[in-house]
Amino acid sequence: MTASYQLIDYSVRPAKFAERKMLSEMLGRLKVFGSLETYRYIGFGSIWFSDCVLFHRALGIEHMVSIERELEHEARFEFNNPYRGIELRMGESTDVLPGLDWNQRSIVWLDYDDPLSPAILDDVRTVATRASPGTAFIVSVQSHKLFDNQDPDEQPIHIDDRAKFQQFFGDARTPPEMEPVDLRGWTLSSTSRRIIRLEIEEGLRQVNAARGQGQRLQFRHIAAFEYADGAKMTTIAGVFTDEGQNGLFEGAGFRELAFFREGDEALRINVPMLTPREMRHLDRSLPCPNDAEIDRGPIPQRETNHYAQLYRYLPNFASYEL
Known part of the structure; x- marks a missing residue:
């Protein structure tokens, strides 16, 4: 590995x-x-x-x-x-x-x-x-994905149902109810x-x-x-x-x-796809308890909502032109 x-x-x-x-x-x-x-x-x-x-x-x-x-x-x-x-x-x-x-x-x-x-x-x-x-x-x-890799001589087995989960994790750690959808x-x-x-x-x-x-x-x-x-x-x-x-x-x-x-x-954590200029524009409306009141300009609502939720925690990006 x-x-x-x-x-x-x-x-x-x-x-x-x-x-x-x-x-x-x-x-x-x-x-x-x-x-x-x-x-x-x-x-x-x-x-x-x-x-x-x-x-x-x-x-x-x-x-x-x-x-x-x-x-x-x-x-x-x-x-x-x-x-x-x-x-x-x-x-x-x-x-x-x-x-x-x-x-x-x-x-x-x-x-x-x-x-x-x-x-x-x-x-x-x-x-x-x-x-x-x-x-x-x-x-x-x-x-x-989950994998059963307990046999180093074999390819890891994709765990996609309860039986395979139980085989790898054991009875005590296997929930009584587990559907394939729970594993993907x-x-x-x-x-x-x-x-x-x-x-x-x-x-x-x-x-x-x-x-x-x-x-x-x-x-x-x-x-x-x-x-x-x-x-x-x-x-x-x-x-x-x-x-x-x-x-x-x-x-x-x-x-x-x-x-x-x-x-x-x-x-x-959905990181918004925004340019530095778009971030600076949204910053002028934040913090704001109601996303609908944010002046988003041409920025999509989805990206605006994600940014308003996470802006205090996102890295600061710098840009320059050659």
């Missing part, structure tokens, strides 16, 4: 960029649980370390752990490490995550390039059974998030069996995203709280975020 950083710098993909900015805004509200400077970030930095740089600059996080599995490229990761505060851990996430100290509140973003798999769900379970209250947990997976198109994004959410809940049931009343943990869902810079991707984001932190969660203002999603719904 080709490492994703050898294909493209994800920091310059507009939908991914917007997702990062929205997540950063969400994570800034974790300060009700404790100083953001005391948080630790855990993620997959790649040679670009885009998330580490963003969260260090925007949130002031100083302790970061970047997990990288391409052992043969360790020297290149070390060379591109932008900050002393980033601790590089080489190895598979399945091996690295259990060995971390989970007593510290953390921001964990498991940002996979691959579709959902049993190994990914093992990582999700690891975090769910170890995370401290106040820890934010974000999981991103590719949601174009954007519906697969919803299915992937649902399976991740169930894995988190199962991990919490395991943890809460040993906790007393008032100490039981829950996962408070905050946001979900879908986008396609290339392949379809989906993300689920939330925070672990104990029963005594419900007031802190409600006081943090997560519900006031424009992208807050509590149920199965996700925000589809």
Whole structure:
């Protein structure tokens, strides 16, 4: 498998960029649980370390752990490490995550390039059974197609029905009702998030069996995203709280975020196709609570609506003439 950083710098993909900015805004509200400077970030930095740089600059996080599995490229990761505060851990996430100290509140973003798999769900379970209250947990997976690749000597099998899903993921992780439509198109994004959410809940049931009343943990869902810079991707984001932190969660203002999603719904990040001049024109009408009142000129309504929804999070584009 080709490492994703050898294909493209994800920091310059507009939908991914917007997702990062929205997540950063969400994570800034974790300060009700404790100083953001005391948080630790855990993620997959790649040679670009885009998330580490963003969260260090925007949130002031100083302790970061970047997990990288391409052992043969360790020297290149070390060379591109932008900050002393980033601790590089080489190895598979399945091996690295259990060995971390989970007593510290953390921001964990498991940002996979691959579709959902049993190994990914093992990582999700690891975090769910170890995370401290106040820890934010974000999981991103590719949601174009699912593949059974457990036999390295055979071509991966496209999982397009419940029987194939059950064969790969096992009985315990297979929903009792699953139709072929749940495994294709954007519906697969919803299915992937649902399976991740169930894995988190199962991990919490395991943890809460040993906790007393008032100490039981829950996962408070905050946001979900879908986008396609290339392949379809989906993300689920939330925070672990104990029963005594419900007031802190409600006081943090997560519900006031424009992208807050509590149920199965996700925000589809549709990047508008606009010229820099068109963006500047729309900016003069924003923010505006009613899209119909925006002076859009000759700009299509669809692109106007997408821009009004995302303009605060999109990258700034510069243009020049030769």
